[in-house]
Amino acid sequence: MTDGTIPMTTSGGCQNNHGVIYTSKEILELGIPSSDPIPEPKTCKYCGKTLYHECIVLAGKALVWRLNEPQRCDCEQSKAFWVRWEKEQEEQKKAEAERQAQEERKQKIDSILGKSGIRQRFLSRTFDSFKLTSENEQAYDIAFEYVHNWDKHKANGEGLLFEGSCGTGKTHLAVAISLALIQQGVPVVCKTSIDMLSDIKQCYQKDSTVSEEEVVGVYKTVDLLTIDDLGKEQATDWSVSVLYNIINERYEAMLPTIITTNYKTSALIDRLSAKGDKETASAIVSRFVESSHRVTMAWEDYRRKR
Ligand SMILES: Nc1ncnc2c1ncn2[C@@H]1O[C@H](COP(=O)(O)OP(=O)(O)OP(=O)(O)O)[C@@H](O)[C@H]1O
Ligand SMILES: [Mg+2]
Ligand SMILES: [Zn+2]
Known part of the structure; x- marks a missing residue:
């Protein structure tokens, strides 16, 4: 860590224009300070896998938590659910x-x-x-x-x-x-x-x-x-x-x-x-x-x- 930024982890931490996105698991593991309490993980209702929330890290601090949307599970049932969900959203948007x-x-x-x-x-x-x-x-x-x-x-x-x-x-x-x-x-x-x-x-x-x-x-x-x-x-x-x-x-x-x-x-x-x-x-x-x-x-x- 030379310039104060946090290095990408192997499991996540992807760069976007406004900061780096980390999961709550990574935040805890790396000991990154968070402005808000770190949300409890959820479990996939289909396969039981633990799903962590994500947040944007700016200047070495966890700032904006995506509370409404923990990570999406990658099991087949969950993927099918999200495909349906997105189609519904799309249809609702079109109708509106x-x-x-x-x-x-x-x-x-x-x-x-x-x-x-x-x-x-x-x-x-x-x-x-x-x-x-x-x-x-x-x-x-x-x-x-x-x-x-x-x-x-x-x-x-x-x-x-x-x-x-x-x-x-x-x-x-x-x-x-x-x-x-x-x-x-x-x-x-x-x-x-x-x-x-x-x-x-x-x-x-x-x-x-x-x-x-x-x-x-x-x-x-x-x-x-x-x-x-x-x-x-x-x-x-x-x-x-x-x-x-x-x-x-x-x-x-x-x-x-x-x-x-x-x-x-x-x-x-x-x-x-x-x-x-x-x-x-x-x-x-x-x-x-x-x-x-x-x-x-x-x-x-x-x-x-x-
Ligand atoms: N089956 C019906 N039940 C209730 N009211 C009717 C019925 N048929 C016609 N009326 C009423 O009779 C009147 C004449 O009907 P309408 O104006 O629809 O006729 P029209 O076929 O358009 O006639 P025109 O060719 O002279 O314009 C209206 O007040 C209408 O509401
Ligand atoms: Mg008429
Ligand atoms: Zn799942």
Whole structure:
């Protein structure tokens, strides 16, 4: 010992940038002074081997004890345990990072679109309040399964297309899905196509605090976009190109979209065709037909039943 440092022992004492790491056994054997009491060793619960704590030695003194983590045993069972443990930690970290990223995406959406999202009068449209009949049972099951297997549907970019006549519960189920996923923390935007387009138009106002790119950006990138009543809006060159832009971008990025509409595919293309431009309208419709499960809901109007 010439310069006051402690030589490496054969059993440990590895150098890192901040000092040398020793086990409590080595500290005792070498008589290195410790600022804190030297922790009692533990035993491996699998093989019974004695496991010593480690500490960092700086300037000849044991300074920082790693109290929470004694040495890891090198027996097979213990190694397998630590592999599992590290995998779990990794998964937890990933889940936490995803949760945080989701939260940030939601806050960004709120700051651009305002908190409103789903209108007050829609809030009662939950799975619980949906009355089952022999006709609507299958549609309900599909909607319910969609929420249950959201991760899979999201990964595959799969959406839903609820088509059918008035008052059959299309909006009810689309909103129920959206609300259930919002409750799980998923960033969701759920709007009628008319409201979506009017949000974008608002950006052209002089006093608008958000830009068109920001609003369109939300529609393009939100985890789930639910467009209610597609085809009800007045089709113009502008509306068709905006809708195409959004739906195409989501399709390419494999982001799911849920749509409700009163129109069958060919009628929807007509509805979306501004000045007879069927090409863009067909492109829009074929995009989401390809990426969505189609659910036809055609039976008596629930509003009339009551
Ligand atoms: N099975 C059901 N159980 C309970 N309420 C229902 C059911 N089906 C529809 N409703 C209610 O009836 C009303 C009309 O339903 P909804 O708005 O979902 O119909 P829709 O298919 O979207 O009709 P439209 O094509 O006119 O938009 C809503 O208040 C909805 O909550
Ligand atoms: Mg509806
Ligand atoms: Zn062991």
